[in-house]
Amino acid sequence: MSINYPGGTNANPFYPSPNHKPQIDNYADRGMTLEADLNQSNRYYLEREIAVIHKKPTPIQIVKVDYHKRSAAVIKEAYFNRASTTDYNGIYKGRYIDFDAKETKSQTAFPLSNFHEHQIEHLRKCVKLGGICFALIKFVRTNEIFLFKATDLFQFWDAQHNGGRKSIPKLTIQELGYNIKYRLQPLIPYLDAVDQIMD
């Protein structure tokens, strides 16, 4: 599947290249990271009570906090912990939603090294318990985003340990995945794709 915008180009008008002056200025986060775009989309869904889905905070190991100042406490020493889950979860249409969002600069394949074993294990457990689980994969060079079902992801994950490839070909993602086209509101209407994978 390829993105076709009015005018016949497959460039995303909301993501102008750095060499072009933006033509639309009336919304925030434009041209920022996948994370920022998803945050905007989740706010949109939240405000309309369509879904309650949040990105989890980055896990931090706090070592030293300065409580002395009259103002707020200041964390003076802390370290990044590795997350034991995916980054996003919540509820939509009564169902538990769980996913991670990953970007790749590759134009031909999504490297499986973007995932950690514990994230895959987390997704497996959520799938077993009846959750709607997937990855949002963005090919940053072309601004294409796909929803890729966790169950499809597991196939490739497991295959790589049996001599399979270390990445998922983009063609496969286009075939098995669900292309999500950028909009104004929400920027990334990924729940449309979720509708398609819900039973």
Added chain:
Amino acid sequence: MSINYPGGTNANPFYPSPNHKPQIDNYADRGMTLEADLNQSNRYYLEREIAVIHKKPTPIQIVKVDYHKRSAAVIKEAYFNRASTTDYNGIYKGRYIDFDAKETKSQTAFPLSNFHEHQIEHLRKCVKLGGICFALIKFVRTNEIFLFKATDLFQFWDAQHNGGRKSIPKLTIQELGYNIKYRLQPLIPYLDAVDQIMD
């Protein structure tokens, strides 16, 4: 409801008072905070694939990170952000679970000031979307824990703004809530109470 342990006392044998020498030493986290006990319980549920429920990391605003050392990056300046959700969520029996855990030293009532407006709003939205939402309330003086449904909590929350009380009487919590008795594995078997509130 009152907790009655063998021997006719209503003291929790796994939570001896500070004046008593612990009699059982073969498990971790005993006598620690509600959070630690819930973490242990959630690990238990996770390992047995009964439920995937995690405490969200504390939200932090990171200002300064030192990447210079060869070892891991060190966060040198950061601030605590207010969470926009409750602390716990996940999936159990295909359902979205969302709750917060609160302790009170009061022996007669649970002060509503333990909750923030935005947490109540978050719970309301999750309930609307079909989530199983509640508070776990611990009376620390007596080591009693109750599951209190979010819908019951809303009644008291709303009433306080119309001249109602600023707390929920313990008697009401005993009446409407579900007493959760400490066990060895998991320490806080709160999913037993969740079973009772699920349709």
